[in-house]
Amino acid sequence: MSLVIKGAALLGEQACDLYVDDSGMFVDSALDGAETIDADGLVALPGLVDLHTHLREPGREDAETVLTGSQAAALGGYTAILAMANTSPVTDTAEAATRVWELGREAGLVHVEPVGAVTRGLAGEELAELGLMHRSRAGVTVFSDDGKCVHDARVMRRALEYVKAFGGVVSQHSQDPSLAGPAACCHEGELSGRLGLPGWPGIAEEVIVARDVMLARHTGSRVHVAHVSTAGSVEVLRWAKAQKIDVTAEVTPHHLLLTTDLLTGYDPTYKVNPPLRPQEDVDALREALRDGTIDAVATDHAPHARHDKEHAFVDAAFGMVGLETALGVVRTALPDLSWSDVARVMSTTPARIAGLADQGRPLAAGSPAHVVLVDPDAAVTVDRDASASLSRNNPWHGRGLTSRVVHTVYAGRVTVRDGALA
Numbered sequence: 001m002s003l004v005i006k007g008a009a010l011l012g013e014q015a016c017d018l019y020v021d022d023s024g025m026f027v028d029s030a031l032d033g034a035e036t037i038d039a040d041g042l043v044a045l046p047g048l049v050d051l052h053t054h055l056r057e058p059g060r061e062d063a064e065t066v067l068t069g070s071q072a073a074a075l076g077g078y079t080a081i082l083a084m085a086n087t088s089p090v091t092d093t094a095e096a097a098t099r100v101w102e103l104g105r106e107a108g109l110v111h112v113e114p115v116g117a118v119t120r121g122l123a124g125e126e127l128a129e130l131g132l133m134h135r136s137r138a139g140v141t142v143f144s145d146d147g148k149c150v151h152d153a154r155v156m157r158r159a160l161e162y163v164k165a166f167g168g169v170v171s172q173h174s175q176d177p178s179l180a181g182p183a184a185c186c187h188e189g190e191l192s193g194r195l196g197l198p199g200w201p202g203i204a205e206e207v208i209v210a211r212d213v214m215l216a217r218h219t220g221s222r223v224h225v226a227h228v229s230t231a232g233s234v235e236v237l238r239w240a241k242a243q244k245i246d247v248t249a250e251v252t253p254h255h256l257l258l259t260t261d262l263l264t265g266y267d268p269t270y271k272v273n274p275p276l277r278p279q280e281d282v283d284a285l286r287e288a289l290r291d292g293t294i295d296a297v298a299t300d301h302a303p304h305a306r307h308d309k310e311h312a313f314v315d316a317a318f319g320m321v322g323l324e325t326a327l328g329v330v331r332t333a334l335p336d337l338s339w340s341d342v343a344r345v346m347s348t349t350p351a352r353i354a355g356l357a358d359q360g361r362p363l364a365a366g367s368p369a370h371v372v373l374v375d376p377d378a379a380v381t382v383d384r385d386a387s388a389s390l391s392r393n394n395p396w397h398g399r400g401l402t403s404r405v406v407h408t409v410y411a412g413r414v415t416v417r418d419g420a421l422a
């Protein structure tokens with residue numbers, strides 16, 4: 001079915017019409033019998049790309065499946081997501097990666113790109129089948145033990161050397177386990193002491209970021225820093241970029257807006273890894289995203305079933321859902337960010353980091369038609385029960401956010417129409 005998208009403001013600038021042919025490509029003129037989408041007053045951006053999504057299939061289909069995660073992604077304006085490897089079983093073989101890729105194609109709502117584990121079983125010891133995963137139909141190029149840090153420097157070095165051969169990248173969960181162990185659950189500071197919660201100090205992140213930057217320089221390979229959360233990590237990244245070291249970084253929407261004082265009520269909804277930090281860190285992260293020190297926004301969408309989250313704070317699972325709210329949170333946290341900068345940090349750059357040549361492309365003839373149409377001024381009150389995700393661990397419930405995803409088009413197919421799954 002061909003499409004005409006009428007009157008959308010491209011990247012918030014001049015309004016024009018976009019034409020899509022029945023093969024899902026943008027073309028120069030309207031085709032006969034095309035469906036019309038009225039986009040008057042809406043901003044058009046290239047479909048969003050998420051470098052960091054946890055789908056729970058296989059293993060925990062009660063918390064999320066590839067289909068429900070894809071639905072949540074489409075509702076959030078995404079046309080591609082990278083599915084993290086910490087499923088059960090772990091995505092550490094070519095077969096496992098291919099299966100996730102196939103499930104994504106069957107769901108058909110966004111491109112689902114499997115992330116391969118760096119080490120077998122995420123155990124941090126032996127490298128997983130990196131080359132076989134890359135050569136599989138899934139064509140894995142991003143590798144991560146996310147949820148766990150590749151803490152052994154020798155293993156990290158070998159992984160970087162290995163993936164360099166085929167242009168892969170290692171996305172690191174930076175958490176030195178000797179500085180922030182398994183019990184650490186709250187930013188270490190005056191508040192963690194007062195609440196009696198085991199602290200997760202910023203330095204546990206920063207020492208790994210610093211080490212990995214040096215390993216990237218030494219190997220000439222590519223490191224991506226997942227969910228940066230501290231001002232100290234930003235300083236290291238700023239230095240590394242000035243040295244032209246091949247390192248990129250992402251920040252989550254929640255680390256751009258929420259702070260550690262939310263933990264005073266011991267509500268596990270706010271338990272996340274890395275933890276929420278003080279306002280000084282939030283300010284540094286915003287500044288780093290504006291000036292390009294941090295390259296991308298990635299959701300770290302981490303759905304959890306109620307019975308894994310509703311526990312005493314120390315025992316509850318880490319994580320928050322975020323696909324459906326990411327754009328609104330970014331707009332609320334950084335209202336001065338231009339639409340072309342939003343497109344850069346939520347689509348173009350993440351697509352480049354993940355090597356997704358079909359995504360994050362200009363909205364122009366010759367590109368695949370992946371587009372999100374946003375009402376820039378809408379005020380939305382988040383309702384966790386109106387979500388497509390199977391999980392309800394939503395820290396934005398009841399909060400007001402600016403801007404609303406109205407329509408999403410993936411490969412020329414309308415996946416979201418008027419804010420609902422098409």
Ligand SMILES: NC(=O)N[C@@H](CC(=O)O)C(=O)O
Pocket residue numbers: 054086146147148173271272273274300302303318319320
């Ligand atoms: N980000 C989170 O808080 N949780 C992640 C894994 C992790 O990074 O701990 C998850 O898989 O639930």
